[in-house]
Amino acid sequence: MAADDRTLKEAWSSIPSQGEVGIGLERFTGQRMERILSTVGAIGSAALGAQALTAAVTRLNQPDAAHLGMMALVFAPLLWMIVACLIGKGVKPAAGTFTVAYAAALAVWPVVVDRTVREPSNQPWIFFLVNIGVVAAMLAFTPRVQLIWALTLPILYGWVRLVQGDFEQSWWISTGFDVTFTIILGSVIISLAWMFRQVAAGVDEARAQAVEGYASAAAASAAEEERVAMSALMHDSVLAALIAAERAGGERERALAVTMAREALTRLANTEASIAQEGSDAPVSRAQIVAELRRTLSEQGVDAVVEERGSAEAEVPGKVARAMVLAARQAIGNALAHAGGRGLHVLAESASPDRLSVTVVDSGPGFDPEVIGEDRLGIRASIIARMAAVAGKSRIDSDADGTTVVLSWEPS
Incomplete structure (x- = not known):
């Protein structure tokens, strides 16, 4: 029997407690908002990534190791980020990796690109991923770092494009337009994400304060009701029974005192029970x-x-x-x-x-x-x-x- 009781106790102790199950609920809205942002980011990244990959494959004049390595450096982390956003696991590491990998690809772009192609108005495939890098920074970093990346990536893209065009005048106009557009769009992305996160945090904080206030009020009300009920019982039933027991001189009086004491204990023990329950x-x-x-x-x-x-x-x-x-x-x-x-x-x-x-x-x-x-x-x-x-x-x-x-x- 002892072994059975010990086995039963071990089995029930393996069940998670109520407190363990509720961990994380205090940031329910914030977690849902992060899930929404990562899902939307995955959909947008997949669409622009497919466009960039199509452009990269169709414009690949020299399928050498440098160009293929450049594509692997960009699209492999991008695929990892999209999958992580869709499944909701490992989003920050994947997004941070893509941001750094894309910045590295931009830095080496003038070395790998074919400079014989002189088309300043025709954006290269790497341009379509500038704001995807901003989205990745939004998912991976703090707001201040996000703003830095939102400015750094477009400016870095503009610099490598001017280097590719040997800083000729015809390259300045188209490149300036591309840089301005990506900076504005990236700032909008960062601002919207910050606003949505602040709203979600406010909802979570308001919920926590409401629950805490309700719990405090309920506890205070219950304590006051119990105090009043206990005071009334102690004053009437219990003290009356004690007085009767003290004054009991005969067998009949002692039996009556015992009956009064039993009734007092019953009422004292059932303080929280209503009259209808009795x-x-x-x-x-x-x-x-x-x-x-x-x-x-x-x-x-x-x-x-x-x-x-x-x-x-x-x-x-x-x-x-x-x-x-x-x-x-x-x-x-x-x-x-x-x-x-x-x-x-x-x-x-x-x-x-x-x-x-x-x-x-x-x-x-x-x-x-x-x-x-x-x-x-x-x-x-x-x-x-x-x-x-x-x-x-x-x-x-x-x-x-x-x-x-x-x-x-x-x-x-």
């Missing part, structure tokens, strides 16, 4: 209790299950069922708050039709129940006192491997 004490089936526990897990957003074992026809009194459900809710809340929901597992077991136990297990860091402060009522009032008020039992075992809370009831 209802009658008609028998409640195990299926109803399991349904309530599953609803609790669903409301908490926890991907955990409630396992059932033993007699499916088991029933317990209504007060017992309510106390057990509320105590199990508290144990589940403790597992979420202190263990991050790691390895959370709930077991409802019936050894016989009139007996029921609920076990809440997690694989968190554990704690020492003996060192819990006297003012912390999460375990003492909400679990131990609640089960004691209905003549039930509660057992809490906790160590470095996790925490197990067992709630059980059987007829006396």
Whole structure:
């Protein structure tokens, strides 16, 4: 049995916790915007890259090693960048590699190009990729570096074109037009990307502030409601029971004090239960209790299950069922708050039709129940006192491997 319990605990501890699943959601809009920018960049790069490749192949008069090496230097990183943008992985390394490779290709262009072709108005195939280099810089670098590349690449292209034309006057007009056009278009690309990213960051920040504000307000409201309820109960039921116990002189008075104390503990343990929930004490089936526990897990957003074992026809009194459900809710809340929901597992077991136990297990860091402060009522009032008020039992075992809370009831 011990080996089976250890195997079960190891299996449940391998399930990712709620906190682990939620990592990265604080930048949801920003991540979606980056995905959109990379996808649009891949589509534009593919279109202009195909145009540049067609021009390079059709104008290849001398298919020597220099020209082929130049094409490989440019189009291999470009293909890598397009694939990385489409699959959404390794975008920054691929885009940065293409930016540097394209700048290197521009730098050696005057050495490789055939200078016998004197057509200043006919742009070479490498011109079609100038703004693709700007797009790659936008995907790979910070805004300041992006602006530098948006100016550097067009100016570098203009310089190598003038070198190719030996700085003749006819080359200045067409080259100046090309450089001006690419600088303007590159600046627009960088500005739009910066604007979209700022909007996405603002949405993420507003969402985080709204969630934080709502959580703070909800916590403050719950704490205030609990304080008021606890104060009323302590003033009325609990103190009245203590006074009756102090003044009890005979057997009848002592029995009455015990009854008052039990009722006070019941009301104290069920502080958060509404009057409608208290209802009658008609028998409640195990299926109803399991349904309530599953609803609790669903409301908490926890991907955990409630396992059932033993007699499916088991029933317990209504007060017992309510106390057990509320105590199990508290144990589940403790597992979420202190263990991050790691390895959370709930077991409802019936050894016989009139007996029921609920076990809440997690694989968190554990704690020492003996060192819990006297003012912390999460375990003492909400679990131990609640089960004691209905003549039930509660057992809490906790160590470095996790925490197990067992709630059980059987007829006396």
